[in-house]
Amino acid sequence: MRRVQPAALNVTLAIVRRIAAPLARFGNYLTSLMSPRPSSPSEATAPEPIDGAGVSPAKAGAKVPNRPIAREISAHKKRLQALSETTHTIIPPCGDPWPRPYYFEDGLRKVKPYHFTYRTYCKERWRGRTLLEVFECEFRAHTRTYYKQAIEAGRIVVNGRAVGSDYVLQNGDLVNHTVHRHEPPVTDEPISVIHEDDGMLVVNKPAGVPVHPxxxxxxxxxxxxxxxxxxxxxxPRPCHRLDRLTSGILFFGKTAKAADNLTEQIRQRTVRKEYLARVSGRFPDGEVVCDQPILQISPRLGLNRVRANGKSARTVFKRLAYYPPLEDADAEGRAGEGPGRETAEGAVNEKHRPWINNKGHSIVRCLPLTGRTHQIRVHLQFLGHPIQNDPLYANRRVWGFNLGCNDADGSEAKDEDIMSRLERMGKDEVADAVAYHDEMVQQYHERVAEKLSGEVCDVCHAELYTDPGDRELSIWLHSLRYEDAGGKWSYVSPLPSWALPPSGMSGPTEAGGMEDLVEAVKDENPEIAG
Incomplete structure (x- = not known):
């Protein structure tokens, strides 16, 4: 018999130990995939009952009565309800409470706090970094102190087991973070249906509501x-993206086939999309084509800007109406394309805001020919007419005086400076996001906004926020129309209130057809010409 040398044996054992853990994790993953899952909450298996001391009878050695599963579920739900009433939280037996825990207050749709577990596999950029470092740098929702306590308390675990803050993440690690979740409120505005058939649901999305979790x-x-x-x-299967703050036309497939068909049409660019935006100043006459490439300079912050080395992007713009400030409209006898401000209180006092050089606002039609993230917002900023209430791209405290206008090379506002300023803007600091608003600075700063309330949750001790204001719930960008380039179908939503002429003034209440916008680019983009 050949004798194995100790050195060779040590090498073999090291190799076995190195591959054993990943293989075990992969085996657990396959097992979870093959395990049957309940098709509804009522079909879920009841969790093991727990006595008043927090110990299950089975683990304590007690004999568990053989009761029918329906009675087990009923008893468990009663215990959960009692716990919910005492702790002001919902602990769902399957992580999927039904009916959904909504309640309505002050024009907002709110969700009762509940426990929820985030699950994610170790990303490539996390490898070799400590668990605490990754949470502190990658997730801005909580402080370093919170994450350290969560790791020590076992609310953050790796591969199903508790680890220390200095644990170094490796490829294949599964990270779980169980939180007492406080969802931000959204508007309670109803979701109106524009069209519905057997395969498709077309709705008018309210501003401030994300498309999916x-x-x-x-x-x-x-x-x-x-x-x-x-x-x-x-x-419902979303067929395309729409930013949380944006309102308007949104498609959901009621079947996978219907969703795939529309998604493919959008990918082939045979679907025309028109948006409306309310921007600062008087937008130029005629059709304006912006084909500046767009680069994402910070994925974590969701920050994009015009850059020569970015992805190709192309948008057609055309002014629908211009409304000068109230004092200018009064001086002109309220003539021209449109009026100015809705109220005298909103008039600009330039003596206190000398840096304002872009008066009034325009309603602009937008035809995006590509689908880059924040494309319309970035292109309008580059053209010098940002969306008036854009909390990111109309923020002078982030971008500086010129707000990125014609700054294709970043010479006026460095990427690092922009990201640093954005990082420092916490929820306890109300951003002066609406730099072009035709209202006094004092009125803006007195506006209600979501910020730290100074209170903490009794259950998880997390700092609580006030209810969001209008600035957190909407942006003046609206998905107005989707239509097939070949004329097979077309869906249009009503104009949002901010795009209508102010009270007592005249102006357009409809956008009209898309012929002018398409005509401007049909030679370069024949796919949208039909």
Whole structure:
């Protein structure tokens, strides 16, 4: 018999130990995929009952009575309800409470706090970094102190087991973070249906509601709100993206085939999309084509800007109306394309705001020919007419005096400076986001906005926020129209209130057709010409 040398044996054992853990994790993953899952909350297996001391009878050695599963579920739900009433939280037996825990207050749709577990595999950029470092740098929702305490308390675990703050993440690690979740409120404005058939649902999305669960939002999302209204088994499939702050036309496939068909049409650019935006100043006459490339300079902050080395982007703009400030409109006898301000209190006092050089506002039609993130917002900023209430791209405290106008090389506002300023803007600091608003600075700073309230949650001790104001719930950008380039179908939403002429003034109340916008670029983009 050949004798194995100790050195060779040590090498072999090291190799086995190195591959054993990843193989075990992969095996657990396959097991979870093959495990049957409940199709609805009522079909879920009841969790093991827990006595008043927090110990299950089975683990304590007690004999568990053989009761029917329906009675087990009923008893468990009663215990959860009692716990919910005492702790002001919902602990769902399957992580999926039904009906959804909504309540309505002060014009907002709110969600009762509940426990939720985030799950993610270790990303490539996390490898070799400590667990605490990753949470502190990658997730801005909480402080370093919170994350350290969560790791020590076992609310943040790796591969199902508690680890220390100095644990170094490796490829294949599964990170779980269980939180007492406080979802931000959204508007309680109803979701109006524009069209519905057997395969498709077309709605007018309210501003401030995300399309699907993401980030701080779970049940306060379009997919979950629609499911709560139409039944647990309704599964709306979003066919395209629409930013949380943006309102307007949104398509949901009622079947996978219908969703895939429309998504493919959009990908092939045979679907025309028109948006409306309310921008600062008097937008130029005629059709304006902006084909500046766009680069994402910070994925974590969601920050984009015009850059020569960015992805190709192309948008056609045309002014629908211009409304000068109230004092200018009065001086002109309220003539011209449109009026100015709605109220005298909103008039600009330039003596206190000498840097304002872009008076009034324009309603602009927008035809994006590509689908880059924040494309319309970035192009309007570059053209010197940012969306008036854009909390990111109309923020002088982030971008400086010129707000990125014609700054294609970043010479006036360095990327590092912009990201640094944006990092420092916490929820306790109200950003002067609406640099071009035709209202006094004092009125703006007195506006209600979401910020730290000074209170903490009794359950998780997290700092609580006040309810969001208008600035957090909407942006003056609206998805107005989607239509097939070949003329097979077309859906149009009503104009939002901010795009209508002010009270007592005249102005357009409809946008008209898209012929002029298409004509301006049909040679370079024949796919949208039909």
């Amino acid at each position: 993401a980030g701080r939002y779970q049940f306060n999302s379009m997919t979950e709100i629609l499911r709560s209204e139409r039944g647990y088994h309704f599964n």
